[in-house]
Amino acid sequence: MSHDFLLAVLTYLIATASPGPSNLALMTVAMNHGRRVALAMACGIISGSTWWGAMAVLGFAGVLQTYTEVLVLLKVLGAAYLFWLALISLRRVFVTASTSTSLPESRATFAAHYQRGLKLHLSNPKAIFTWLAIASLSAQGTTTWRDNVLLLLVCVATGAGVFFTYAVVFSTKPVQRCYLRWQRLMHLIMTLTFGLAAGKLLAADE
DSSP states (O other): OOHHHHHHHHHHHHHHHSOOHHHHHHHHHHHHHOHHHHHHHHHHHHHHHHHHHHHHHTTHHHHHHHOHHHHHHHHHHHHHHHHHHHHHHHHHHSSOOOOOSSOOOOOSOHHHHHHHHHHHHHTOHHHHHHHHHHHHHHHTSOOOHHHHHHHHHHHHHHHHHHHHHHHHHTTSHHHHHHHHHHHHHHHHHHHHHHHHHHHHHHHSOO
16 A cells, blocks of 8 residues: 555544534434434445545546536535534524433434435535545545545545444443533534534635
């Protein structure tokens, strides 16, 4: 493996594991609704990451750089969705905190939570720009389409490990009890995170 390949994978790992809209939403869902729901959402997030990765491997990064109108449209749609998530989280800040000692089970289907994770990551500016950075790092060396496909597979596997770990760890009983105590603060943090992410996405240079 080349130095550029390893650097690209390491960059992806750090970017994926660091706090961001998808990670924070997954953590909160895991603490609020449990492991099954969190794993469904994690699958959607992974699918969204795979989509952006495939686009980068297929040269979509170059398309974004050439046709800036496409990037502007992605920014507007992504920012709108993130602002909507911020409003939902803000509303929950002012809802009376639950005094129950257990968390409610979500009745939504696996597909519903999968779609939520997918839409979130498709509109996540962190995911978009992470893969643009990965594509740029990969392009610095002499690469073939096989190298790019291998990079995609390794990064997707790495991301799956990260997101599934978040889903499992934050759905444990001790962490859920912590959430019951600090749920208003968690939703306030989510409101700020989604709002800042949306603003950053709109303000990013083309």
